Amino acid sequence: MGRDLDAEKLRLITLALDFGFDEDSSKKCLDRLIDLYGEDGKDFVTVEHCGDDYLTELAEFMQDSEDWDDLQAVETEACGVLSEMLETEVDARDYVPEEDNATRDYIDVIEDSPEPKKKKQLLRVDSSSEDEDLDFEISTRLGCKANPSISLDKKSSHNNTGSSANRSSTSTTCRSSIFKDSGSSISSLKNCPRVSDQDQVTLGYEDLRALDDIELANVVIFGNKSFRPLQHQACKASLEKRDCFILMPTGGGKSLCYQLPATLQTGVTIVVSPLLSLIQDQIVTLNLKYGIPATFLNSQQTSTQAAAVFRELRQALLFLFYFLYPCDFLAVVSSFLKITLPAGILHSIILTFSMSNKPSCKLLYVTPERIAGNASFLDILRCLRQKGQLAGFVVDEAHCVSQWGYDFRPDYRALGCLKQNFPDVPVMALTATATKSVRKDILNALRIPYALVLETSFDRPNLKYEVIVKTKDPLKQVGQLLEDRFHNMSGIVYCLSKNECEDVSKYLNEKCKIKTVYYHAGLTARQRMEAQKKWHTGQVRVVCATIAFGMGIDKPDVRFVVHNTMSKSIESYYQESGRAGRDCQPAVCIALYQKKDFSRVVCMLRNGQRGKSESFKASMDQAQKMKFYCELKTECRRQTLLEHFGESFDRNRCQNGPNPCDTCIKE
Numbered sequence: 001m002g003r004d005l006d007a008e009k010l011r012l013i014t015l016a017l018d019f020g021f022d023e024d025s026s027k028k029c030l031d032r033l034i035d036l037y038g039e040d041g042k043d044f045v046t047v048e049h050c051g052d053d054y055l056t057e058l059a060e061f062m063q064d065s066e067d068w069d070d071l072q073a074v075e076t077e078a079c080g081v082l083s084e085m086l087e088t089e090v091d092a093r094d095y096v097p098e099e100d101n102a103t104r105d106y107i108d109v110i111e112d113s114p115e116p117k118k119k120k121q122l123l124r125v126d127s128s129s130e131d132e133d134l135d136f137e138i139s140t141r142l143g144c145k146a147n148p149s150i151s152l153d154k155k156s157s158h159n160n161t162g163s164s165a166n167r168s169s170t171s172t173t174c175r176s177s178i179f180k181d182s183g184s185s186i187s188s189l190k191n192c193p194r195v196s197d198q199d200q201v202t203l204g205y206e207d208l209r210a211l212d213d214i215e216l217a218n219v220v221i222f223g224n225k226s227f228r229p230l231q232h233q234a235c236k237a238s239l240e241k242r243d244c245f246i247l248m249p250t251g252g253g254k255s256l257c258y259q260l261p262a263t264l265q266t267g268v269t270i271v272v273s274p275l276l277s278l279i280q281d282q283i284v285t286l287n288l289k290y291g292i293p294a295t296f297l298n299s300q301q302t303s304t305q306a307a308a309v310f311r312e313l314r315q316a317l318l319f320l321f322y323f324l325y326p327c328d329f330l331a332v333v334s335s336f337l338k339i340t341l342p343a344g345i346l347h348s349i350i351l352t353f354s355m356s357n358k359p360s361c362k363l364l365y366v367t368p369e370r371i372a373g374n375a376s377f378l379d380i381l382r383c384l385r386q387k388g389q390l391a392g393f394v395v396d397e398a399h400c401v402s403q404w405g406y407d408f409r410p411d412y413r414a415l416g417c418l419k420q421n422f423p424d425v426p427v428m429a430l431t432a433t434a435t436k437s438v439r440k441d442i443l444n445a446l447r448i449p450y451a452l453v454l455e456t457s458f459d460r461p462n463l464k465y466e467v468i469v470k471t472k473d474p475l476k477q478v479g480q481l482l483e484d485r486f487h488n489m490s491g492i493v494y495c496l497s498k499n500e501c502e503d504v505s506k507y508l509n510e511k512c513k514i515k516t517v518y519y520h521a522g523l524t525a526r527q528r529m530e531a532q533k534k535w536h537t538g539q540v541r542v543v544c545a546t547i548a549f550g551m552g553i554d555k556p557d558v559r560f561v562v563h564n565t566m567s568k569s570i571e572s573y574y575q576e577s578g579r580a581g582r583d584c585q586p587a588v589c590i591a592l593y594q595k596k597d598f599s600r601v602v603c604m605l606r607n608g609q610r611g612k613s614e615s616f617k618a619s620m621d622q623a624q625k626m627k628f629y630c631e632l633k634t635e636c637r638r639q640t641l642l643e644h645f646g647e648s649f650d651r652n653r654c655q656n657g658p659n660p661c662d663t664c665i666k667e
């Protein structure tokens with residue numbers, strides 16, 4: 001028995017070392033475990049029996065050494081700065097054409113939304129135009145006053161008929177080649193080239209006239225020259241009121257798939273989004289950049305903020321107070337009238353009264369808890385529905401619906417109530433990260449099993465994937481890497497904990513003279529906003545961040561994403577590295593790896609899931625897959641990532657593609 005115990009101890013220590021824990025801690029922790037099991041339980045000290053418990057103990061033993069990020073903190077603070085952001089200047093992403101030619105005429109675009117402060121944006125046309133009705137035609141066809149940031153040049157329309165023909169043929173060819181209808185499922189042909197955003201095409205009157213309404217809105221409202229794969233089909237399906245499920249890579253342009261139809265439809269589109277920071281980013285972009293009236297509601301909003309939302313929805317003020325503070329409201333009304341009205345009657349009166357006006361906003365963003373089990377909100381939706389003002393539901397980042405996904409949110413699970421309560425209102429679900437089983441789970445949970453599935457390849461051909469083994473001096477290594485390969489380029493260095501984030505940032509600033517900011521959930525909302533702004537506007541090129549800097553980051557020219565510590569799962573890695581190259585230009589995604597870091601990831605997971613042993617085990621499995629990715633020697637990294645999501649991918653495409661991964665270059 002004694003010999004067996006020694007053998008098992010050795011196996012357990014090997015397990016711990018394999019997870020990257022150091023030998024000393026592993027031994028100490030194992031001794032504690034053996035004590036805990038006592039003389040009678042010695043037979044149970046085996047990898048099979050107590051391997052997980054041992055790792056959990058170890059994680060707890062180690063975890064105080066780092067300052068893990070608290071994402072909840074980001075969530076509760078994020079909304080506090082929204083009003084500030086809407087009142088501040090348009091940030092660097094907001095493009096307003098420069099007035100470079102005094103001879104041009106401008107058509108002022110009238111805004112639909114009374115609320116946001118917005119820079120006046122102009123639709124530029126050539127002054128020698130014979131088509132004076134163009135502006136009228138555009139606004140009539142779009143059913144709204146458009147808000148373009150694109151230059152329209154009549155001359156180029158005449159002179160560049162070739163280019164305009166090319167443009168339409170490019171977009172038509174692309175669409176027809178990716179559109180493969182197989183029953184209710186449409187998949188893209190994997191070889192379809194992405195339409196480059198860099199194509200310099202000036203649209204003339206004739207070009208615009210030839211466009212359908214969806215294309216016209218894409219050009220005039222969103223300022224895009226063409227669609228990316230499946231965007232047009234997604235918009236069309238939405239306008240046809242079909243339920244659909246959109247699977248597109250990170251940065252693939254999923255937002256447009258619901259924002260564009262929302263602008264063309266009567267009524268409000270309700271968008272469920274998981275993070276306040278993400279909502280914030282989208283609201284700012286919609287209002288300030290595109291002039292599309294959009295607003296949000298979430299559970300942490302103050303009454304003043306919610307009041308603004310309801311004003312935007314043009315609801316009666318009475319209703320607002322009733323909705324926010326139902327008990328107080330009933331008490332006040334009862335004491336004022338000196339009678340006690342039955343709550344049910346008052347409720348009906350208020351609803352009828354409040355819905356006499358139509359809402360002016362086109363998109364209403366909500367966090368999932370606003371919907372889950374919230375009878376009052378469902379009442380609002382019912383009223384909108386009755387007035388024909390409920391255009392549809394959108395579930396963005398839909399992987400959060402699935403408990404098999406990497407970022408499960410229980411409140412997302414309850415979103416099936418939307419279809420249950422509003423069977424004829426279309427639901428669109430979107431995600432960039434869902435394995436086959438997760439997809440099925442999402443469709444069932446949302447009660448849209450027969451939704452049209454629009455799926456493009458998850459591949460990001462412009463991203464080059466690499467893993468570099470950490471040296472003994474990892475800080476020096478990351479500094480050198482940035483100087484040698486990414487000098488003056490914009491990028492993100494992802495770190496696991498707050499202290500790591502600050503240490504890396506400090507080192508890069510002081511020792512390497514690389515200007516950086518750091519970003520984590522421990523900063524105040526204002527500090528985070530400032531850090532993000534500095535990075536967005538290019539005042540600093542590099543941001544050292546925890547995963548708090550994630551969804552909602554939409555800077556086009558990010559040339560590198562370096563993971564100073566491995567991610568907690570393949571899904572997280574795909575999302576985080578997916579912040580690179582959103583302009584479709586080449587970018588590099590590097591994971592710096594050492595086995596020791598795996599134990600830190602385990603500690604972090606343990607910290608985040610105290611007491612929930614099942615989900616801890618599931619997260620460990622996911623982390624192990626990420627470790628496996630980092631330890632690949634000859635297999636293609638791109639293929640490994642894509643196959644994780646159930647996409648079969650021929651590694652020759654990586655090898656022969658424009659940005660082969662590090663292992664494919666070696667082959």
Ligand SMILES: Nc1ncnc2c1ncn2[C@@H]1O[C@H](COP(=O)(O)OP(=O)(O)OP(=O)(O)O)[C@@H](O)[C@H]1O
Nearest residue numbers: 197224226227228249250251252253254255256432
């Ligand atoms: N047709 C288009 N032409 C040019 N740019 C586009 C087009 N569609 C989207 N974009 C731009 O691509 C960027 C990424 O789009 P978006 O944020 O919608 O991606 P996403 O698919 O939602 O990514 P994620 O999964 O990371 O949330 C945005 O800056 C957007 O303006």
Ligand SMILES: [Mg+2]
Nearest residue numbers: 254255396397
């Ligand atoms: Mg998105």
